[in-house]
Amino acid sequence: MNKDIEISEADSRHFYTLTVLTKQFFPYANFSFDEIKRRTSTRNVKYLVAKLDSNTVGFTDFEIIPETPENASLCKLMGLAVLEEHRGKGIAKKLLEKVVEEAKKAGCAKVFLLVADDNAVAIKLYSSLGFISKGKTEKKLGEKHVLLMEKPL
Numbered sequence: 001m002n003k004d005i006e007i008s009e010a011d012s013r014h015f016y017t018l019t020v021l022t023k024q025f026f027p028y029a030n031f032s033f034d035e036i037k038r039r040t041s042t043r044n045v046k047y048l049v050a051k052l053d054s055n056t057v058g059f060t061d062f063e064i065i066p067e068t069p070e071n072a073s074l075c076k077l078m079g080l081a082v083l084e085e086h087r088g089k090g091i092a093k094k095l096l097e098k099v100v101e102e103a104k105k106a107g108c109a110k111v112f113l114l115v116a117d118d119n120a121v122a123i124k125l126y127s128s129l130g131f132i133s134k135g136k137t138e139k140k141l142g143e144k145h146v147l148l149m150e151k152p153l
């Protein structure tokens, strides 16, 4: 594990990079700069960035869904991406560990996410961190089937 990786909450200095990374890895989300800016100031949505030698090399965003009379609070993991040249250094793992920590702090019962069922690398990453596949959902990403994975806290 690379000790020089720093995880922090994104701020206005990261909007541009987050827009570029989101367009590159999640083009179907179609988020503009203004949308990223709006989302970072949305209550319950948080963006985390991973820095290596002061450069932003990855990010994740998640939403805390507040408790209702029927359900405990939940944490929905949305984007997670690391620049290709910095993969395999434990950066995504560090980002996810921070999400889990924040979800626990917010009293969430679980963290859940959707992942394309052919994304073997991401599925292995999530499984290694204790996420369990709950099977395919109705949702599709283009032609791809989507798995629901969750980690009870």
Ligand SMILES: CC(C)(COP(=O)(O)OP(=O)(O)OC[C@H]1O[C@@H](n2cnc3c(N)ncnc32)[C@H](O)[C@@H]1OP(=O)(O)O)[C@@H](O)C(=O)NCCC(=O)NCCS
Binding pocket: 025, 079, 080, 081, 082, 083, 086, 087, 088, 089, 090, 091, 092, 093, 094, 114, 115, 116, 119, 120, 121, 122, 124, 125, 126, 128
């Ligand atoms: C998925 C992704 C975020 C992983 O980022 P990363 O920083 O390289 O992952 P890490 O180095 O933290 O890897 C942690 C664990 O994930 C798994 N993993 C990561 N890369 C892997 C690979 N190429 N092959 C197999 N397993 C892999 C391993 O279990 C690894 O643990 P280990 O190194 O102890 O074996 C990165 O590949 C990525 O950005 N992909 C494109 C975007 C994407 O698919 N995001 C997920 C959408 S749901």
